[in-house]
Amino acid sequence: MIDRLIGVSLRNRFLVVAFFLLLGGWGYWALLTTPIDAIPDLSDNQVIVFTDWSGRSPQEVEDQVTYPLTVSLQGLPGVRVVRSSSAFGFSMINVIFEDAIDLYFARSRVLERLNLLAKSLPAGVVPTLGPDATGVGHVFWYTVEGKGVSLRDLRSLQDWFIRYQLNSVPGVAEVASIGGTVRQYQIDVDPNRLRAYRIPLSAVVDAVMRSNRNVGGNVVEASGTWSVVRGLGLVESPRDLEQVVVGAENGIPIFVRQVAEVKIGDAFRVAALIKGTDEAVGGVVVARYGVSTVDVINRIKEKIRALQTGLPPGVKIVAFYDRSALIERAVQTLRRALIEETIVVTIVNVLFLLHLRSVLIVTLPLPLAVLTAFLFMRYLGITSNIMSLAGIAIAIGVLVDTAIVVTENAFRSIEQRGIDTRNRRKVMDAVLEATRLVGRPIFFSMAIIILAFIPVFALTGQEGKLFHPLAFTKTFSMVGAALLSVTLVPVLCSLLIGGRIRREESNPIMRPLVWAYRPVLALASSCRRSMRAT
Numbered sequence: 001m002i003d004r005l006i007g008v009s010l011r012n013r014f015l016v017v018a019f020f021l022l023l024g025g026w027g028y029w030a031l032l033t034t035p036i037d038a039i040p041d042l043s044d045n046q047v048i049v050f051t052d053w054s055g056r057s058p059q060e061v062e063d064q065v066t067y068p069l070t071v072s073l074q075g076l077p078g079v080r081v082v083r084s085s086s087a088f089g090f091s092m093i094n095v096i097f098e099d100a101i102d103l104y105f106a107r108s109r110v111l112e113r114l115n116l117l118a119k120s121l122p123a124g125v126v127p128t129l130g131p132d133a134t135g136v137g138h139v140f141w142y143t144v145e146g147k148g149v150s151l152r153d154l155r156s157l158q159d160w161f162i163r164y165q166l167n168s169v170p171g172v173a174e175v176a177s178i179g180g181t182v183r184q185y186q187i188d189v190d191p192n193r194l195r196a197y198r199i200p201l202s203a204v205v206d207a208v209m210r211s212n213r214n215v216g217g218n219v220v221e222a223s224g225t226w227s228v229v230r231g232l233g234l235v236e237s238p239r240d241l242e243q244v245v246v247g248a249e250n251g252i253p254i255f256v257r258q259v260a261e262v263k264i265g266d267a268f269r270v271a272a273l274i275k276g277t278d279e280a281v282g283g284v285v286v287a288r289y290g291v292s293t294v295d296v297i298n299r300i301k302e303k304i305r306a307l308q309t310g311l312p313p314g315v316k317i318v319a320f321y322d323r324s325a326l327i328e329r330a331v332q333t334l335r336r337a338l339i340e341e342t343i344v345v346t347i348v349n350v351l352f353l354l355h356l357r358s359v360l361i362v363t364l365p366l367p368l369a370v371l372t373a374f375l376f377m378r379y380l381g382i383t384s385n386i387m388s389l390a391g392i393a394i395a396i397g398v399l400v401d402t403a404i405v406v407t408e409n410a411f412r413s414i415e416q417r418g419i420d421t422r423n424r425r426k427v428m429d430a431v432l433e434a435t436r437l438v439g440r441p442i443f444f445s446m447a448i449i450i451l452a453f454i455p456v457f458a459l460t461g462q463e464g465k466l467f468h469p470l471a472f473t474k475t476f477s478m479v480g481a482a483l484l485s486v487t488l489v490p491v492l493c494s495l496l497i498g499g500r501i502r503r504e505e506s507n508p509i510m511r512p513l514v515w516a517y518r519p520v521l522a523l524a525s526s527c528r529r530s531m532r533a534t
Contacts (some may be wrong), residue, residue, distance in 0.1 A: 027371025030378035036409035043135025051091040062086035131173035140285040154281040155180030171296035173288040180275025180281035181266035189260040284402035334389040365484040372480030391473035402485035
């Protein structure tokens with residue numbers, strides 16, 4: 001089969017060259033569109049369930065929210081383990097699925113189960129899913145800074161303007177606010193006044209809750225015109241709360257301002273963001289599962305630049321964690337290594353063959369093999385990271401070996417036959433015979449190297465997630481190199497080998513190497529004969 005493939009390739013040289021040109025263009029597109037990150041994602045395949053129950057103790061949250069949800073979610077298909085924690089007014093459940101389960105399938109199953117459990121939970125308690133992101137999805141952190149602007153105002157700007165704008169960026173799963181103080185309307189009730197007016201505290205709470213909403217009143221028709229009737233009751237200032245009616249005495253309404261003091265304050269704080277020695281207000285941008293981290297960060301930066309013009313005077317958004325810098329450094333290191341290896345291989349090939357056109361025969365398949373690996377990565381969902389690129393870097397020497405073996409054998413075949421390179425038919429026949437001679441050994445050697453990575457493919461868990469990209473990319477590039485060695489390389493040999501073919505004895509670099517190696521070979525042969533005799 002390999003011999004037949006070599007023959008077909010040499011008989012259809014134009015089609016082979018055209019095919020690999022298209023393959024190279026396709027691979028370059030895959031190179032540009034493959035998601036990029038610094039390291040492989042080692043986090044569990046999980047869905048997070050958040051539940052708020054304000055003011056409740058951890059024990060109440062555990063007994064009435066966390067435990068019922070945990071027990072029910074354990075029965076979902078593909079679930080490996082369910083972990084939960086309960087805190088003051090808050091419950092968090094991590095549903096960890098098997099790695100083979102699709103994340104969005106898992107989220108849909110969890111959401112279905114939560115809908116079934118809604119009636120069994122306390123009134124007003126609604127579980128929600130966390131963002132569709134991974135454990136390493138925190139790709140960009142920023143602070144909102146303004147000289148002379150209070151932390152409360154900065155936090156309000158972050159919560160009600162900046163966060164929503166950044167949430168609209170494609171690839172962003174969530175923007176979480178951190179630091180500062182949350183603006184809050186506070187009603188400080190005087191119990192003595194409540195006692196004097198004979199009004200219970202629950203009546204104040206109910207009245208405030210009923211008042212903070214708009215209501216519809218249908219329409220009124222007058223003179224053939226419809227007028228929409230609505231009641232406006234949303235609270236916009238402390239004065240609106242002061243005018244809420246909480247009761248009546250002898251037909252005279254009793255307002256909130258008569259039994260309490262209304263003011264603007266800060267919500268209870270459980271954490272703070274410290275930048276340097278000062279408190280700050282900021283946000284954490286979480287990237288969506290499966291997107292390119294670098295692309296998301298670039299879109300976030302572009303959006304922030306657009307937002308700067310709409311912020312109040314003196315307020316600005318400042319980045320203080322940007323993963324794209326780490327990714328760029330990691331990728332740049334391996335990119336430089338790939339370029340250096342390619343240059344070294346080219347120089348060595350020129351020195352040992354002393355034939356400039358043969359450089360193209362050896363070096364052209366190298367980027368094509370790498371682009372083939374990126375094609376597989378693009379369609380198998382493997383990100384371009386330090387481990388996957390390391391697999392390609394490790395395989396560079398092996399990738400070029402296949403082309404060198406075919407090219408060197410073609411050179412020696414033409415040299416030994418004394419073929420005039422101007423006779424292209426004889427050159428093609430010599431290349432065909434020389435390639436068939438080494439075609440099968442090349443495939444078998446590649447297969448042996450690939451089989452050596454079976455233990456790596458057998459790794460599971462975090463170890464597998466770490467090393468699988470390296471093993472996959474090395475295997476993909478080697479498969480591409482093996483295919484190129486019996487298709488494109490013979491075609492390039494038949495097209496580019498020409499001019500003067502130097503014999504090994506006339507090569508100034510090969511001559512001393514051959515002279516030094518002959519005694520070693522003779523000694524090894526004599527030892528082999530002596531071992532046979534014994």
